[in-house]
Amino acid sequence: MDIWWILLFLIVRTVAEQSESKFMNSGAGLEVSGSTEDIDRKNYRDGGNLTRFAELFNALKSAAFYFMPIIHWDRVKSAKLGVQSKKKNDDHMDKIDKKENVTCVWPFAQTPSENCVNILIDRNNCGKINHKCNATYKSCSAGVCSVAPAIQLTEPKIIWQGALNGSKYYGEFDVTLPLNITLYDIKTNYVIVTPSGALCLGKCSYEYSESALPNIKGFSGATAFPFFDDLFIRNGTAQGLYYKVSGKTPNQTVVFEYYTTLLLSTHRICHFQVLFFENRPNIVQFIYLNVPDIGSSPTVGVQNLFTGLFMQYSFREPHAIMSNMSITFDTKNNNYTAVLLCGSKTCTMNEACVRNMCIQRGRLSFTAHWTRSNGRGYIIVRTPLNNTIYFG
Numbered sequence: 001m002d003i004w005w006i007l008l009f010l011i012v013r014t015v016a017e018q019s020e021s022k023f024m025n026s027g028a029g030l031e032v033s034g035s036t037e038d039i040d041r042k043n044y045r046d047g048g049n050l051t052r053f054a055e056l057f058n059a060l061k062s063a064a065f066y067f068m069p070i071i072h073w074d075r076v077k078s079a080k081l082g083v084q085s086k087k088k089n090d091d092h093m094d095k096i097d098k099k100e101n102v103t104c105v106w107p108f109a110q111t112p113s114e115n116c117v118n119i120l121i122d123r124n125n126c127g128k129i130n131h132k133c134n135a136t137y138k139s140c141s142a143g144v145c146s147v148a149p150a151i152q153l154t155e156p157k158i159i160w161q162g163a164l165n166g167s168k169y170y171g172e173f174d175v176t177l178p179l180n181i182t183l184y185d186i187k188t189n190y191v192i193v194t195p196s197g198a199l200c201l202g203k204c205s206y207e208y209s210e211s212a213l214p215n216i217k218g219f220s221g222a223t224a225f226p227f228f229d230d231l232f233i234r235n236g237t238a239q240g241l242y243y244k245v246s247g248k249t250p251n252q253t254v255v256f257e258y259y260t261t262l263l264l265s266t267h268r269i270c271h272f273q274v275l276f277f278e279n280r281p282n283i284v285q286f287i288y289l290n291v292p293d294i295g296s297s298p299t300v301g302v303q304n305l306f307t308g309l310f311m312q313y314s315f316r317e318p319h320a321i322m323s324n325m326s327i328t329f330d331t332k333n334n335n336y337t338a339v340l341l342c343g344s345k346t347c348t349m350n351e352a353c354v355r356n357m358c359i360q361r362g363r364l365s366f367t368a369h370w371t372r373s374n375g376r377g378y379i380i381v382r383t384p385l386n387n388t389i390y391f392g
Helices: 002-028 036-100
Strands: 108-110 116-118 139-141 144-146 157-161 173-183 186-194 198-200 222-228 240-246 253-262 265-277 283-290 299-304 309-314 325-330 335-342 345-347 351-354 357-360 365-370 377-382 388-391
Touching: 157 173, 173 240, 173 253, 173 265, 222 265, 222 283, 299 325, 309 335, 335 351, 335 357, 345 351, 345 357
Parallel strands: none
Antiparallel strands: 108 116, 139 144, 157 240, 173 186, 186 198, 198 222, 222 299, 240 253, 253 265, 265 283, 283 325, 299 309, 325 335, 335 345, 351 357, 365 377, 377 388
């Protein structure tokens, strides 16, 4: 719209200036002839015309300049609208670009909500998007619903994971914690973790070496051996090494979680945790979530090669370590305790956990009754202490 005002102004100004010039030139070239009275009348008439033209010219010029702010405002307004329109368009294009630029790199895949999920281990997107594992399965492993246990820690930090980093047999990983942990009075926030089941507060051996404690093959300082054996992390699975810090100072807890298999029997799960406590220095706890019941004989214990102190729970002792077992080492007082975790209870190692009850180990007797009519039955078990357990 402003272009028309500009053109109008230019036309009016040009016409007015040309007319004024022409009129003045015509007046300057007047020929004087006739009587004095005629000349006076002519000059009066011409002078009046000139005066009226000048008034008209000034009025037009004033009007044109009067509309100039309007022209200028329209131009500014139009420019602002243009900038706003361009900004909105740019923002819209940015959103489109961001939407189009969502890229998920294998093994991650994009969900309808534009999130990237790991389809090798995500039980809600196992193997492909929206393929959910039902309650029969505990996890998604290698893109297949599995009865293998899932990682117990919620949103842990990943040290190494088969689904992200591939398989792993030996090596060592440095972990810097946001707090200090203490073992044998050695305090540090720097820990070395190995896939073979050793956790070091000093020098660590990057590969497995079968030995009773104290193990001097590549180690120095304080070391925890929760399950030192030929362990392996399978490619494409949730197996790996994890850790998480929970709580608030001075009551923080550090949990390292190992989820591995035996090297020579990769379908045998070795799943355990190692816990350190900020408010309980020199204490370390091993919790065994799932270990193979095939006579595996790992080295389990703690040592300090600076002082020569060590505590060995087992070495080459088949079935010494069981699932749902916990061992707590007190490196200040040089002792340890082992228990079975039985629901909300803890059983001694002379007891068995049956239906969340601690039962004395020994000879059991039972009576079974099965009806022919409906094929249903029950079993009554008598424990060594004459406790009764009913299965039906």
